[in-house]
Amino acid sequence: MDPIRNPYAPGAGQRPPELAGRDRELAQFEITLERVAAGRPDRSMVLSGLRGVGKTVLLNALRSQAVGRAWGTGKVEARPEQSIRVPLAQAVHAAVREVAHRHRDPDRVDEVVSVLKSFALRTGVEGRKGTRWTPPVDVVAARGRADSGDLELDLVELFTDVALLAQDLGVGIALFVDEMQDVAGPELGALCGAGHEISQQGSPLLLVGAGLPHLPVALAASKSYAERLFRYVSVDRLPREMADRALQVPAATEDVEFEPSALDELYRMTDGYPYFVQAYGKVTWDVAVGTPITAADVREAAPEAEAELALGFFGARFERATPAERDYLTAIADLGADRGDAAVPTAEIARHLARRPQSLSPARDGLIKKGLVYAAERGSVAFTVPHFGRFLRAR
Numbered sequence: 582m583d584p585i586r587n588p589y590a591p592g593a594g595q596r597p598p599e600l601a602g603r604d605r606e607l608a609q610f611e612i613t614l615e616r617v618a619a620g621r622p623d624r625s626m627v628l629s630g631l632r633g634v635g636k637t638v639l640l641n642a643l644r645s646q647a648v649g650r651a652w653g654t655g656k657v658e659a660r661p662e663q664s665i666r667v668p669l670a671q672a673v674h675a676a677v678r679e680v681a682h683r684h685r686d687p688d689r690v691d692e693v694v695s696v697l698k699s700f701a702l703r704t705g706v707e708g709r710k711g712t713r714w715t716p717p718v719d720v721v722a723a724r725g726r727a728d729s730g731d732l733e734l735d736l737v738e739l740f741t742d743v744a745l746l747a748q749d750l751g752v753g754i755a756l757f758v759d760e761m762q763d764v765a766g767p768e769l770g771a772l773c774g775a776g777h778e779i780s781q782q783g784s785p786l787l788l789v790g791a792g793l794p795h796l797p798v799a800l801a802a803s804k805s806y807a808e809r810l811f812r813y814v815s816v817d818r819l820p821r822e823m824a825d826r827a828l829q830v831p832a833a834t835e836d837v838e839f840e841p842s843a844l845d846e847l848y849r850m851t852d853g854y855p856y857f858v859q860a861y862g863k864v865t866w867d868v869a870v871g872t873p874i875t876a877a878d879v880r881e882a883a884p885e886a887e888a889e890l891a892l893g894f895f896g897a898r899f900e901r902a903t904p905a906e907r908d909y910l911t912a913i914a915d916l917g918a919d920r921g922d923a924a925v926p927t928a929e930i931a932r933h934l935a936r937r938p939q940s941l942s943p944a945r946d947g948l949i950k951k952g953l954v955y956a957a958e959r960g961s962v963a964f965t966v967p968h969f970g971r972f973l974r975a976r
Contacts, residue, residue: 582870582872589831593637596638597831598831601826602820602824602826607646610626613626624810625787627790627811630793631854631964633894638855639816643789647755652679653676653754657672659761659764667713669756676756683750695720696723697716698720703727733771737779740779747785762795773810788811794815794955824847824851827859828862837872838873842875843875847861860889905943906944909944910948911973914973924958924961925962
């Protein structure tokens with residue numbers, strides 16, 4: 582069929598033509614936006630799950646909802662070894678710009694921007710790497726407000742002022758943090774602490790995070806009350822009905838249908854993981870000669886889809902690992918073959934490699950920092966990428 586009309590969109594954070602299976606989360610966030618704007622308390626949200634399940638897509642969809650309600654919004658993508666202060670300052674600046682032009686008191690806006698500037702200029706005080714950045718605004722930085730160097734205290738003061746600015750307009754501020762597991766523990770605690778204080782004040786500001794499956798544990802470790810501060814949403818693979826919907830609805834816009842056996846085959850190959858659904862759907866469309874798409878089309882397209890995933894989705898990640906880390910990954914894959922690639926105890930990995938557990942700690946820690954594995958529970962690790970074990974065993 583015509584590849585130009587191909588409706589499927591595999592890509593990092595790229596919204597698919599049909600965002601299937603996320604209606605509940607979108608509906609809940611609409612309620613949260615309404616409640617917070619009306620001065621009623623509600624919890625912020627944290628999304629967690631493996632790579633390729635659509636966390637970033639859902640995070641962006643939630644942000645679009647806030648934009649649609651005229652909220653000020655900003656987004657951060659956390660990175661290892663980088664302080665969160667400057668990215669947060671940039672996100673807050675974006676949020677302020679979205680509401681400032683509607684505010685009737687320019688002096689009030691300048692006061693808030695001056696506090697933001699003082700916050701941004703404290704770059705480096707947390708002792709972590711970060712790029713210095715100054716908001717492109719013609720105001721003098723405030724003194725004695727959000728500039729103490731204590732990130733939690735500074736965030737409380739900054740968030741308070743920014744939220745009140747939005748409250749003047751009957752809206753709020755929503756800040757979205759992707760790859761939240763990469764925020765260092767002390768800074769994660771500062772974020773939670775500031776969010777907790779803002780929530781107690783009843784200020785209209787929401788923090789929405791997304792990260793790998795161990796993010797809820799990291800948040801709980803940073804602040805004991807974090808488990809009550811957020812509404813936790815586990816973003817998982819799509820059930821069969823939703824996976825079919827993700828394929829059928831876009832195809833229907835082009836007057837194309839799938840045979841039931843083709844949908845059976847696609848679900849067997851993708852396990853309902855959204856990224857794989859899009860990847861296999863795209864290649865299958867290009868291979869098929871017409872409608873309806875058949876199981877034979879799916880099977881013919883499978884090697885090409887697998888080759889693309891092996892090169893881009895899996896291979897690029899594997900190439901980032903050192904030789905010692907690759908041995909560790911291969912051991913997890915070998916041991917996970919009979920357990921559906923579930924978490925593997927680190928002690929078993931050490932026995933498999935005939936090594937002392939302590940000698941493998943650098944490889945394990947390096948893989949966690951690179952986002953290839955996560956500590957599923959105490960004393961065990963699992964892949965952050967679905968089907969990664971299958972890929973390694975096939976090499």
